[in-house]
Amino acid sequence: MATTALRTVHAKVIFKGPAIQVNGLEAVAEGLWVSDQQNDQTYLIDYSGKILTSFHSPARNASGTSFGSGSVWVASNVKPSMVFRHNPYTGQCLAAIHLPNPEKGGVHGIQWRPFELGVKPHPAPEPEPQIFPTAHGGALNAGPGVSGTLWVTRPGTNVIDHIDAETAEVLGQIPFPVSRSHGLYWENDTLVVVETNHNHVYRLDPANGNVLDEWQITGVPEAHAMSRSADGRVWI
Template sequence: MTVNIATVYERSKSPGPQPNGLQAAEDGLWYIDQRNDKVYKLDWDSGEEIMSFQTTTEHASGITIGDGHVWVSSTFGLTIHKIDMETGKTVQELPTPGVGQVAFSPPGAPARDSGAHGLEWRDDKLWVAVPPSQMIYQVDPSDGSVLHEIKAPGLRVHGIAFDEDGNLWSADTASGVVSLLDVSDGRVLNYIRVPWPTEVHGLTIDSAGKLWYCDAETTAVGILGR
C-alpha cells in the first residue's frame, strides 16, 4: 500500500463562518455551513459566492446533489433533508441511521445525540457517513432504509467522495487521514495523511479528479494534492 502525504492548496475562504460539507457540480462548488445552516454555491475559479439559501437543518454537516435536489444532513436534527434547488425548501426528510453520542465529545460537554456528516449520491442511492456509529451507510432515498453498510476507519468520519472507479474517499477528521475504501466490504485500498493544522471536514472530487476539501476551523476551501 502506497502512503502519501497530501500537499494542501488553499484556494479561498468560505463566505460563511463554518464550511462543513462540499459537493462538486458543473455549475459550481456547493457547500453547507454548519454554523448558519446555509447552502452556498461558489465560483470554481474565484471562490466567490454565486448564490445561497437558508435551510431548516440544525448543525448541518454534509451535502450532495442527486435526483434534481440538494441533500443536506441535519446533524443535530438526526435527519437528512431533500431540498428544492430553486426555492431552498425542504420537500422530504429521511431518518439518519446510526445516530447516537459521539466518542470525541469534549469533557464536561452535555451529551447530545448526533447524526450524519458526509453525504454522497451514486447510482440513484444515497451514501451517509455517521460518526456516532463510525459507519458509512447506503440508503434508499425514498424512505431512508439501509441497503448496505461498511465500517469507516478512524474515530471521526466526516466527508466522503466517490472516485471514477467507484471507490470511496473517507475523511477521518480526528487523525488527519483520508482513506480510499472498497465499498463492497470497507477494505482500505490507500490513504493520504493531511498535515496539521488542516482539518478535512467536507470532501468532494471534481470532474478532473481533484480532491477538494473544506476546513470548518479555518474556513479554508482548497485541494488536496496526492
C-alpha cells in the same frame, strides 16, 4: 521489517468560504455546493469563490452536502440525525428523512449515488387502505428506488450507511477503520473518505469496507468536508 511511509498531499488555500464554518461540500459543474454549520445556510459558489445562490435549510449543525436526483441534500448533525432534500433553484425543502438509529452515530458527510454495482431497491410495500378515504393525506414517499441512494458517514458508530434516498431504508453498511469519519467522494467505483482527527484519507471497497489505499492531507488543521471536481482536484 521495513515499513512504507504514508503518502502525504499538501493542501493550499484557493479562496475563503462564504460563511463562518463550512462543513458540507459537493463539487458540480457550476462550482461547489457548500453548507455552513454555524448559520445553516447552503451556498452554490463558482470555482473562484463567488456566491451564485444560497438558501436556508432546516438542517441544524449542517454537516454534509450532496447533489443528485435534481436536488441538493443537506445533513443535520443533531439528534435526531436527518437529511433534508432541497430544490436547487428555490431552496424549498422538498422532503426530510430520518437516518437509521437517528439518536446515535451523528452524520458528518453524505454522498448521493444512483443504484449501481448490483445494489437494488427494496420491494415496494403492499398498498394499504386510507384511514379516511375521502381526505387523502398522501403517501409517505414516492416509493423505493425513485431518488437514488445516499452514502452517509456516521462517526459516532464507526460505520458508513448506504440508504435509499427516498425511503431511508438501509441498503447496506460498511465499517470505517477509525473514528470521526467526515467528507467523502467516489473514484472509479471506490469510496474515498476523510477522517478529521489526523486528516487521513481512506479509499474503501464499497462492498465490504476493505481499505484499498490510505494517504494524509497536510496544510490544514482539520479536514472536514471533502469532494472531488471533474478536473481531478480534491476540495476540503
